[in-house]
Amino acid sequence: MPESPSPESLELTVEGRRIEALQIAGADPALVLLHEGLGSARLWRGFPAALAQATGRRVIAYSRFGHGTSDPPPAPRTPAFFEEEAHSVLPAILSATDASLSIPIGHSDGATIALIHASRHPVSGVVLMAPHVFAEPMTLEAIREARERYEHGDLRERLARHHADVDAAFWGWCGVWLAPEFQAWKVEAVVQAPALLIQGADDPYGSLAHIERVRARGPVRPLVLPGGHTPHFEHERKVVRAIARFCEHVNDHSAILDGR
Secondary structure (H helix, E strand, C coil), rough: CCCCCCCEEEEEEEEEEEEECCCCCCCCCCEEEECCCCCHHHHHCHHHHHHHHCCCCEEECCCCCCCCCCCCCCCCCCCHHHHHHHHHHHHHHHEEEEEEECCCEEECCHHHHHHHHCCCCCCEEEEEEECCCCCCCCHHHHHHHHHHHHHHHCHHHHHCCCCCCHHHHHHHHHHHHCHHHHHEEEEECCCCCCCCEECCCCCCCCCCHHHHHHHHHCCEEEECCCCCCCCCHHHHHHHHHHHHHHHHHHHHHHHHHCCC
């Protein structure tokens, strides 16, 4: 078996602030990873290398402001955070890495950002793992439980190993989700490109209603797997194979559109 490819660090600046990013060399369109609410570029662990090995694609992962070793956000986050990331920060990342016609692959909050981005910006395809498209009561309850563990348990200590400013990472996520004005939040974005949706059947952070709502709005392939909120870790081989097949489908789709 060939040796797993190794990522290289990228130096990126967006809005005058440093962004932590990693890249594995390969073919374009690139696969651009958007992490979950408490994630970072490095918390994808071995998943980027597995994707690169299976697809031959260039893989890019970055940490949003306040996550990993990226600089803090320029201002406190508000419920407009998802749209700002999708329409401002992510396009700047794609431009800086010459990956404008990419395949965004998002997990949880990152999947929501990828979905909103793909509704307005050109992409080759989009992969959404456990996306959120409305403020579901079970999601909010799970986040309240995380807040309790952060304030009174060991969650802060565990997260501090992965974030230079752990409070910016945690409260930037938790504060948006539990803001009173966020309770009526929902995403009305329409999928404009081929999409692969992946979710665990027993995800404590969201029911299958989220992928059903996305399915109703575009060309979507659903994949429901046993387990919880991290199908790419719980079923890495299945998820990587599904994404590799999806990338081949995207290539075929593009060829048809181009008349080849």
